[in-house]
Amino acid sequence: MSEETIRLVTIGRILRRRWRLLALLTVVGALVGYGTSAVLFPPRYTASASVLLPGQWEERELLTQAEIATSSAVVDRAAATLRWSGTSGGELRDQVSAKAADGNIIKVAGTAETPERAQRLADRVAQQFVSFASRVAGDDADSESEEATEPEALRKKVVQTNRRISALASAADPGQTVEGVQARTELEKLRTALQQAMKKLDEAETATGKAGMVVMGPADKPTGEAPPTRTQLVAAGAVLFFLLAVVGHLAAARTDRRLRKEPEIATALRSTLLGTVDVPGERPAHRSRGRGAGAWLRRVLGLDVRWNMPAPLLSGDEAAGRIRYRRVWARLRDQVPSPGRLLAVVPEGDETALLAAGQLAAEAGGDPSASGGDPVLRVVEVPVARPLVPDRGAESGALIVLSAGSWTAGELTGIAEACADAGHEVVGTVVAGTVRARPARTAGRPPRTAAPAAAGGDDATGGTA
Structure with missing residues (x-):
């Protein structure tokens, strides 16, 4: 599990590199909220009528009157006078509420599908409440x-x-x-x-x-929907899906077990770290090379590039980059004193490491005698899920080239075991990192470039270092 602290820069990186996915999920959340409002919470309107209770009333007495206003005796009588088809008193009881307000006033509220029905429901319940309370108190019209x-x-x-x-x-x-x-x-x-x-x-x-209660006029016709409104549900769905997407990215980052530090990578491969090299590029080259609708969708949403990779640093000049490669070869000569061919093992899908291995092969040269006895590289890509390295032939060892933060310790251990199973001794590890190229020069001597060579099982040769 990654112990990296989640900071605001991490949130900003998610927003910057996953904005397309976040926008899509936000739209999906808004659609889910709209569907919920249409199916589970259709538009509802609430109207309220006020009933005045003259005299001196205690708080508990007002609460009792509010309970009477929503009792079955009152609501059933209101349902009988309304005569709505398919609507019984039990169903109306869920649509009626009452509460005690200041000034000895009971507010009776009715909720329905349309403003007109809500207004009629509130008025009828208030009238039946007053009539029922008068009968209970013995305040009949005859006496x-x-x-x-x-x-x-x-x-x-x-x-x-x-x-x-x-x-x-x-x-x-x-x-x-x-x-x-x-x-x-x-x-x-x-x-x-x-x-x-x-x-x-x-x-x-x-x-x-x-008992001389009075209905204080008809209920006002509602002008807006009762909460939760459709707009509120749409906004809530959009915000919820957006937050879930961000939290999901953060949780994935916290549980990420891919190795990022060079000593950890060398320990997992049980080999010596020869150094790090730079590969020019504006963004990490961890793109999926698959085809079809799925791969196209991943590229459109930006899922083919990992979001939690740090931004590439600004590279030095051409000479500084070549110095890194030459230093790696100097350490490699110490590991392999006798000249010969080496196998450059690159995890499949790691394009940054593949470019670095091609550059290393170009620095090595194609002829050992021409390159001063330096070993020559043959670049091969090895699948990570089930690593299989070619059997040992003329090679005198294997050099593993990979990028940091791309593979777990178990995956790297599998590659090292595949090399040992094929009879190759791992002579060292090279870690490749992506850097941003400096602006092109407009005057002066053009920089010397070396064409990287990459092959999947064939010899890779290039100019001498």
């Missing part, structure tokens, strides 16, 4: 006038009785006889009982007045 006059008449009679009691108390024996004291005591008890009865009457009248 409304009678109940309004009886408490007032009773109150007048209580006032008259209090006056009569006061008169009797004054007419009683003013002395301190036992009979007088008892009479005044009984009269005060009667006065207290009447006051308590009037208090209970006032409380009962207040409770009866609570």
Whole structure:
């Protein structure tokens, strides 16, 4: 697993090198959100009607009234008055909600497929709620006038009785006889009982007045969809797929086991690192060479080039690049003191290493006597999945050329074992890296170039170093 810290530069690299894939996945996510809005969450509209509850109400009482507004007794009656085909009270119960607002107001909301149906649903439920609450409190229309006059008449009679009691108390024996004291005591008890009865009457009248609920006008016709709207689902799908794509790239980078450091590569191949060489190129040459619709799609989306490879550094001049190749050959001569032919093993698909091996073959030359006894390279590509190296012939060893960050330790071990199985001793490892070429010179002596030679099993020869 890669222990490289995920930084903003990593996110920027994903956006820069995978923008086509990210754009495609974002569009796919938007289409998925649109399909979800059409199938699972069709457009819905919500309208609300307000019901005023006069009098003094506690918070728990308002919550109870909100529950009554969405009860089956109210919603079933609303469904019966609406007479919508194929819609029962049980289905409408999921489309109705109620909540207590400030100022003793119950807001009844109805949700439906069209603004008109939502408005009608909210109005009918509010009306049925008021009617049901009135019946529960006993506030029927037939007894409304009678109940309004009886408490007032009773109150007048209580006032008259209090006056009569006061008169009797004054007419009683003013002395301190036992009979007088008892009479005044009984009269005060009667006065207290009447006051308590009037208090209970006032409380009962207040409770009866609570049932006088009023619908505060018809529900407003909704002008917009209820959340989640189609626009919200489309945006959510696009953002979700984009984030999943970025997180997937980061997770793949964290679990990447391909070796990037030269000492780790040499250890996996159980060989000596001879050095690193540069291959000019604007971007890493890890392109897929497949054909067909799949390969074309990968090239269009940019999947044929790895995104997590570092940007190529700016190369030095021509002489600096050739010095690197010559130093590699100097170390190779120390590893293979006797002249002879060498086998340059390149993992299949590693175009950077293939170009570097061709340049090394050009530096080696085709004739050992002409090149001062230096070995000559024969470049071969070896499949990584099932590595198979040609049997040993005139070669005196194998030189493995590959690029960093392309292969895992297990894959490199397989290549080394294939070389040993074919009778080739691995004399060294060369790591190739991509660099950006400097701008072409406009004046002066043109730089010396060496044509790289690459072959798949044939001899590769070139000019002497």
